[in-house]
Amino acid sequence: MGVNVTxxxxxxxxxxxxxxxxxxxxxxHARRGNQIGAAGMLxxxxxxxxxxxxxxYWAIAVAMVIGGGFGAVAxxxxxxxxxxxxxxxxxxxxxxxxxxxxxxxxxxxxxDPGRPKVDIGIAIVLSALIGSISFAGSMIAFxxxxxxxxxxxxxxxxxxxxxxxxxxxxxxxxxxxxxxWQQEWLLWALAAGALVFGVLFVLPxxxxxxxxxxxLLNAFTGLAAxxxxxxxxxxxLIVSGMLVGASGTLLTLLMGRAMNRSVTNVLFxxxxxxxxxxxxxAAGGDGGTVRSxxxxxxxxxxAYAHKVVFVxxxxxxxxxxxxxxxxxxxxxxxKGVEVTYAIHPVAGRMPGHMNVLLAEANVPYPQLKExxxxxxxxxxxxVAVVVGANDVVxxxxxxxxxxxxxxxxxxxxxxAQAVVVLKRSMNPGFAGIExxxxxxxxxxxxFGDAKASIVQLVQDVKNV
Amino acid sequence: xxxxxxxxxxxxxxxxxxxxGFEVISKVPAMLHTPLMSGTNAIHGIVIVGAMLVLGLGHKxxxxxxxxxxxxxxxxxxxxxGFVVTDRMxxxxxxxxxxxxxxxxQNGT
Numbered sequence: 001m002g003v004n005v006t007x008x009x010x011x012x013x014x015x016x017x018x019x020x021x022x023x024x025x026x027x028x029h030a031r032r033g034n035q036i037g038a039a040g041m042l043x044x045x046x047x048x049x050x051x052x053x054x055x056x057y058w059a060i061a062v063a064m065v066i067g068g069g070f071g072a073v074a075x076x077x078x079x080x081x082x083x084x085x086x087x088x089x090x091x092x093x094x095x096x097x098x099x100x101x102x103x104x105x106x107x108x109x110x111x112d113p114g115r116p117k118v119d120i121g122i123a124i125v126l127s128a129l130i131g132s133i134s135f136a137g138s139m140i141a142f143x144x145x146x147x148x149x150x151x152x153x154x155x156x157x158x159x160x161x162x163x164x165x166x167x168x169x170x171x172x173x174x175x176x177x178x179x180x181w182q183q184e185w186l187l188w189a190l191a192a193g194a195l196v197f198g199v200l201f202v203l204p205x206x207x208x209x210x211x212x213x214x215x216l217l218n219a220f221t222g223l224a225a226x227x228x229x230x231x232x233x234x235x236x237l238i239v240s241g242m243l244v245g246a247s248g249t250l251l252t253l254l255m256g257r258a259m260n261r262s263v264t265n266v267l268f269x270x271x272x273x274x275x276x277x278x279x280x281x282a283a284g285g286d287g288g289t290v291r292s293x294x295x296x297x298x299x300x301x302x303a304y305a306h307k308v309v310f311v312x313x314x315x316x317x318x319x320x321x322x323x324x325x326x327x328x329x330x331x332x333x334x335k336g337v338e339v340t341y342a343i344h345p346v347a348g349r350m351p352g353h354m355n356v357l358l359a360e361a362n363v364p365y366p367q368l369k370e371x372x373x374x375x376x377x378x379x380x381x382x383v384a385v386v387v388g389a390n391d392v393v394x395x396x397x398x399x400x401x402x403x404x405x406x407x408x409x410x411x412x413x414x415x416a417q418a419v420v421v422l423k424r425s426m427n428p429g430f431a432g433i434e435x436x437x438x439x440x441x442x443x444x445x446x447f448g449d450a451k452a453s454i455v456q457l458v459q460d461v462k463n464v
Numbered sequence: 465x466x467x468x469x470x471x472x473x474x475x476x477x478x479x480x481x482x483x484x485g486f487e488v489i490s491k492v493p494a495m496l497h498t499p500l501m502s503g504t505n506a507i508h509g510i511v512i513v514g515a516m517l518v519l520g521l522g523h524k525x526x527x528x529x530x531x532x533x534x535x536x537x538x539x540x541x542x543x544x545x546g547f548v549v550t551d552r553m554x555x556x557x558x559x560x561x562x563x564x565x566x567x568x569x570q571n572g573t
Contacts, residue, residue: 021492030557
């Protein structure tokens, strides 16, 4: 196949990827878009197979069967609640592949022409650096989300300094390589340093900040792929990688904005740790008493309401209560209650996490309201049911200047006539921030495991 | 085409891709942000093209061969896993099915 034909066919792939993203603007045809993108990927793979001079077909095929088989099985088997770690895993292997390609490219170029051109050198350094950070960072994010290691921030004295020094060392190795100190081991040292940096960089970031980290790592892998495109002089890699880079960057900024924190603060703040002092201040004012209710009481409130809004948080995912929430909502709707779901952009562990869980439970997507649409509706809501959410409904974010989450946009559940909070205990949430919502006279607490509580509510609503 | 001309072309499409990316992605509703992430995840699996070239055109002995082989394994896991998981997610997003309560097989699992 001629070079021009090859490149035109790669253009087809680029167009399918753009269409795939374009179709994601509405849930009605998003799936079609994804299929178009997958077809485009097949085209790119087929075209690459047909490239003149390609050898080792069988090795490529065997590697594809191994990797593809693993990917297909993992993607089919994974539970929807484990989706964030699965996304982190697939993101990481992509970054790892980009880094390996750059190591192999340098090995191929180095001996005979002597030195690669400056731009190729820069591309090789960047994809090794960013790809390795993305790989190691994603694996740590995976381990945290899978609870292989604790979700709490891991910090030690001088952490910023160590990270900074390591990163500068990696960069210097890169500059030396590009400037002409053509040692292959230097790139390996750079990649190894970047791996360690990736680990150290994600370790101190707490579970609640995962939506930002995952988006950022997604952008990193995209950029690493684009850099690989410069090494191999391949347009399809440059454009596709950059589309992903743009998407990840945009999501990172959106998530940061949804928490009213700069991305730098999320990445370098080790949130859970710093806030301990501030949380104590916030908790200082005696908030009054907490009213606890039985499932029967809550069932009566729900059954006689006109409008009920469910507010899901990470606790819903942990308890895997999405199907039971849907069953409860069905029951209420059968009784003539209007039911919607109010979803905060950073509820859960990745952007849009709650939407996917509720979609899995067959909740029709028109019932899923984004924050800006949901907030005006609370004033005409009879009961807001908070299932495993905490910080995203904390009124301190609106009014308490001393609160670490002051300024973060929240769901104004306290505008509703009554609020029911499903919670395991009065233990403050992950970030250790006290929540005055629990002391609001409108609020009743229903203590216990979210899933067990909802199942009980289903029973009791049936009996009302 | 000289190397520099090619480089200028590449940088041009890179910059255009940035703007295109921001444009297209800003139209994705927050509801679909998880499928967006996993979908873009699948798209960066395009690095498989680079991995295939390294393995197939490497010709520099066993060392590049091993690197290329591992890269193809990783990239194919990325491609297949990414698209399959996105498809699984997106097929769940549906409007209300007419007057049919929860699917009993889906309940309480």
